[in-house]
Amino acid sequence: MPTITELLNLVITDIFNERDTAKRSAAIAELVTEDIVFVDPDGETRGRADFEQKVTALLQGQPESFRFGDVEAPRAVGDLGVHRWNLGPAGGDVVATGLDVVLAEGGRIKRLWTLLD
DSSP states (O other), X not given: OOOHHHHHHHIIIIIXXXXXXXXXXXXXXXXXXXXXXXXXXXXXXXXXXXXXXXXXXXXXXXXXXXXXXXXXXXXXXXXXXXXXXXXXXXXXXXXXXXXXXEEEETTEEEEEEEEEO
């Protein structure tokens, strides 16, 4: 079972940076609960299928060269974790930064909040 900090890293590498639909779908099935709640500035998404659609739409709206990266290492206490990230083209200027807050349950992400800077 992954730790909270491992989950925070995996949500970036295996979900939000994964362009291969099948690999991303497998990661979502493994890393998030069926009833995940994802909240970002655009609103609230409930359930694994809707979360996957949200991530797919986000990736389709970005250039292929864009990647999420670490601003600092994830931190955790108990089942709660935080991760500061940035977004931009590989080797280029950062176009967005933010903070993910995760609540885990049973080694999977139960709730994910994304705050933009």
